[in-house]
Amino acid sequence: MRAANCEVVVLRNEKQAENILLLTALWDASTPAPKAGQFYMLRAWGADEAPLLSRPISLHSFDPELREISFLYEVKGTGTEKLAALGTGDHLQLTGPAGNGFPIEGKKVALAGGGIGTAPLLQLAKELKNAGAEVHFFAGFRDEPYRLAAFAAVCDNVQIATDTGRVGHHGFVTDLLDPEQFDVVYTCGPEIMMEKVARMCLAKGVRVYVSKEAKMACGLGACLGCTCKSKNGGVSVCKDGPVFEGSVFYG
Amino acid sequence: MADLRVNLCGKTLQSPVIAASGTFGFGVEYENIVDLKKLGAVSGKGLTLEGKYGNEGERLWETPSGLINSIGLQNPGVQHFIDNELPQMLQLGCASMANLGGSTIETYEEGARLLDKTDIDFIELNISCPNVKAGGIAYGVKAESAREVVSRVRKCTSKPMIVKLSPNAENIVEMALACEEAGADGLSLVNTFQAMAIDLEKRRPVFHNVFAGLSGPAIRPIALRMVYQVCGAVKVPVVGLGGIATARDALEFIMAGATAVQVGTANFMDPKACEKIADGIAGWMDAHGVKTLDEIRGAARV
Ligand SMILES: Cc1cc2nc3c(=O)[nH]c(=O)nc-3n(C[C@H](O)[C@H](O)[C@H](O)COP(=O)(O)OP(=O)(O)OC[C@H]3O[C@@H](n4cnc5c(N)ncnc54)[C@H](O)[C@@H]3O)c2cc1C
Numbered sequence: 346m347r348a349a350n351c352e353v354v355v356l357r358n359e360k361q362a363e364n365i366l367l368l369t370a371l372w373d374a375s376t377p378a379p380k381a382g383q384f385y386m387l388r389a390w391g392a393d394e395a396p397l398l399s400r401p402i403s404l405h406s407f408d409p410e411l412r413e414i415s416f417l418y419e420v421k422g423t424g425t426e427k428l429a430a431l432g433t434g435d436h437l438q439l440t441g442p443a444g445n446g447f448p449i450e451g452k453k454v455a456l457a458g459g460g461i462g463t464a465p466l467l468q469l470a471k472e473l474k475n476a477g478a479e480v481h482f483f484a485g486f487r488d489e490p491y492r493l494a495a496f497a498a499v500c501d502n503v504q505i506a507t508d509t510g511r512v513g514h515h516g517f518v519t520d521l522l523d524p525e526q527f528d529v530v531y532t533c534g535p536e537i538m539m540e541k542v543a544r545m546c547l548a549k550g551v552r553v554y555v556s557k558e559a560k561m562a563c564g565l566g567a568c569l570g571c572t573c574k575s576k577n578g579g580v581s582v583c584k585d586g587p588v589f590e591g592s593v594f595y596g
Numbered sequence: 597m598a599d600l601r602v603n604l605c606g607k608t609l610q611s612p613v614i615a616a617s618g619t620f621g622f623g624v625e626y627e628n629i630v631d632l633k634k635l636g637a638v639s640g641k642g643l644t645l646e647g648k649y650g651n652e653g654e655r656l657w658e659t660p661s662g663l664i665n666s667i668g669l670q671n672p673g674v675q676h677f678i679d680n681e682l683p684q685m686l687q688l689g690c691a692s693m694a695n696l697g698g699s700t701i702e703t704y705e706e707g708a709r710l711l712d713k714t715d716i717d718f719i720e721l722n723i724s725c726p727n728v729k730a731g732g733i734a735y736g737v738k739a740e741s742a743r744e745v746v747s748r749v750r751k752c753t754s755k756p757m758i759v760k761l762s763p764n765a766e767n768i769v770e771m772a773l774a775c776e777e778a779g780a781d782g783l784s785l786v787n788t789f790q791a792m793a794i795d796l797e798k799r800r801p802v803f804h805n806v807f808a809g810l811s812g813p814a815i816r817p818i819a820l821r822m823v824y825q826v827c828g829a830v831k832v833p834v835v836g837l838g839g840i841a842t843a844r845d846a847l848e849f850i851m852a853g854a855t856a857v858q859v860g861t862a863n864f865m866d867p868k869a870c871e872k873i874a875d876g877i878a879g880w881m882d883a884h885g886v887k888t889l890d891e892i893r894g895a896a897r898v
Contacts, residue, residue, distance in 0.1 A: 347624075347625070347627060347628035347629075348625075348628060348629065349628050349629060350629045350867045350868055377628075386867075392841065392862070392865040392866035392869065393813070393841065393842075393865070395658075395660065395661070396658055397658045397659075397661065397662065397663055397812060397861070397864065397865055398656075398658055398663070398864055398865075399864070399865075438866075440629065440867050560654075560655070560656050561656070562656055562663065562665075562864040563619070563621075563625070563863065563864055563867070565621065565625040565626065565629075565867070566621055566625050567619065567620050567621030567625045567626070567641075567863075568618065568619060568621075568656075568665075568667070568864065569618075569641070569650060569655075569667050569670045570655045570656040570665065570667060571655075572649075572650060572655070572667075572670055574649075578649065579649045579650065579670060584625075
C-alpha cells in the first residue's frame with residue numbers, strides 16, 4: 346500500500362527519560378495500517394514554517410483496536426523540539442506508512458537496539474510474538490534506559506547494557522548478544538553498533554536485518570535525497586528500506 | 597466555476613499546476629496522497645541516457661525557507677525509464693513530462709530519440725542541472741552553448757519540447773531568446789540557484805561538489821523577476837517555477853505572464869501542495885469572477 350497523508354489528533358505526549366518522549370495519536374483508519382519497521386514523516390508545524398522538511402520517525406507501536414499509533418523520539422533539534430511541544434488535542438500531519446518494514450521471520454529471534462534505535466523494535470516484538478516466535482530483547486543505552494516495561498510485557502527476555510553502568514551490564518549491548526543462539530537478529534541503533542551486530546551475525550552465518558537512517562526530504566522515494574551505497578548499488582533508505590539485510594551493507 | 601485548463605505547446609492541460617522534476621518521483625509515489633487529476637502534468641525525475649548513481653556525500657541541507665540539494669541526477673537511465681516507469685506515468689490521470697539531462701550533446705540527442713518514440717506528452721530539456729560536473733551547467737550558463745544543444749535535440753524529436761533554464765545563466769533573457777530561436781516550443785524557469793553551505797565542525801563545504809542547488813520559497817521573488825523578464829521577451833509559452841508554495845504564489849507567476857507553473861520543494865513541505873495550489877487557484881478565480889486563466893495571464897505586466 347502506498348503512503349497516505351492525514352492529520353491526526355495527539356492523545357498524549359509523555360516524557361520517558363531525559364529528552365525522550367512518547368507521542369500517541371489517534372490513528373486515521375482510512376489510511377493504510379502500518380507495520381513494524383515502517384515510518385512516517387511527521388510535521389507539527391505549518392507548511393510555511395521552519396523547518397522546511399518534515400521529520401522521519403518510526404512506528405513504535407500500533408493498536409488498531411484502540412486506534413492508537415505511537416512514536417518514541419529523542420529531542421535533537423528544531424523538528425523534534427516542535428514535536429515535543431505538542432500537547433493533548435493538538436494536530437499532527439502524518440505521511441505514511443512509508444518504507445518496507447521488518448520481515449517477520451524465525452522461531453527464536455534477537456532484537457538488538459541502541460538508544461533511540463529501540464523505537465521500532467517494540468512493534469516488531471509484538472508482531473514476532475503474534476507469529477509465535479520467542480523474542481529476546483537486548484538494548485544498550487548511554488545512561489538511562491526507557492520503555493523497558495513495555496518491552497518486558499511483550500518479550501521473553503530483556504537484557505540491558507549501559508555505558509555508565511547505571512542499569513544492567515556495564516558496557517555495550519554487543520557484549521550481551523550471542524548471535525549463534527538465534528535464527529534471526531534484528532538491529533536498529535547508531536551506525537557503529539549496527540555494523541558491529543551485523544558483522545557478528547554474518548561471521549556466524551546468522552541472518553540479520555538492519556534499519557538504516559539517512560536524511561530525507563520526501564520519505565516516499567521521490568527525491569532520492571536518502572540514497573545509500575550498498576552491495577546492490579544505490580538504494581533509497583526511504584523506499585527500498587529502511588530495513589535491509591545486513592549483508593547488503595556489511596557483507 | 598473556474599476553468600483551470602491551459603494550453604501548453606498545443607496540448608490542453610487540465611490545470612496549470614505541474615509537479616516539478618526531482619520532487620515528485622515519477623508521480624506514482626504520490627498517487628495515494630494527491631488527486632493527480634487536479635494536476636496539469638507531472639515532470640518526472642531528471643533522466644540521462646545511461647543510469648547514474650548521483651552525487652556522493654551530503655545530498656540535502658535546509659536553509660531559511662529553502663533547501664539546498666546535491667542529488668546529481670540519480671536516475672535509472674532513459675531506456676530503463678521507458679521500459680519500467682513510463683507505463684505507470686502514462687496512467688497518472690494527468691499529462692506526463694520526461695525531464696532529459698545529459699553530459700555531451702550526443703547523449704542528449706540519443707535520449708531525445710528514444711523518448712520521441714514513446715507516448716510521453718512533453719520533453720523537458722534540462723540544460724541547467726547545477727549538480728553535475730560538466731553536465732548541463734555549461735549549456736545552462738552560456739546562451740550560445742544552449743543554442744547548439746537545443747537546435748541539435750530539436751532535430752531528434754517532434755514532441756513538444758520545453759527547455760528548462762537555469763537562473764545561473766549569464767543573461768536570462770538572452771538565454772531564453774537563444775533557446776526559442778533554436779526551436780524550443782516552450783521554456784520553464786527557474787531551476788535551482790547555485791549555492792553552498794559550510795560545516796563549521798569539519799571546516800569544510802557541506803557538499804562533496806562544494807556547490808549545490810538552492811530551491812524553495814527563499815528564491816521565489818528572484819524567480820518571479822526572471823519569469824517576468826522572459827515572458828516579456830519570448831513568444832513561446834513560459835512555465836514559471838521557483839519556490840511556489842501557495843495558490844497566491846502561483847497566481848503571481850501567471851500574472852507575470854506564465855502559462856503554467858511548476859511546484860517543487862513545496863511538495864516536501866506539504867505532500868498535498870500541488871492539489872491545494874490547484875484548488876486554491878480555482879477558489880481565487882471563483883471569488884474574483886475570473887473564468888479562465890487567459891483573463892489574468894500577464895495582467896501585472898507594465
Ligand atoms: C527511517 C527513519 C526512522 C527514524 N525513526 C526515529 C524514531 O523512531 N525516533 C527518533 O527519535 N528518531 C528517529 N529517526 C531520526 C529522526 O528522524 C531525527 O532525529 C530527526 O529528523 C531530527 O530532526 P531535528 O529537527 O530534531 O534535528 P536536526 O539535527 O535539526 O535535523 C536536521 C536535519 O537532519 C535530519 N536528521 C537529523 N538526524 C537524523 C537522523 N538520525 N536520521 C535521519 N535524518 C536525520 C533531519 O531530518 C533534518 O533534515 C529516524 C530516522 C529515519 C531516517
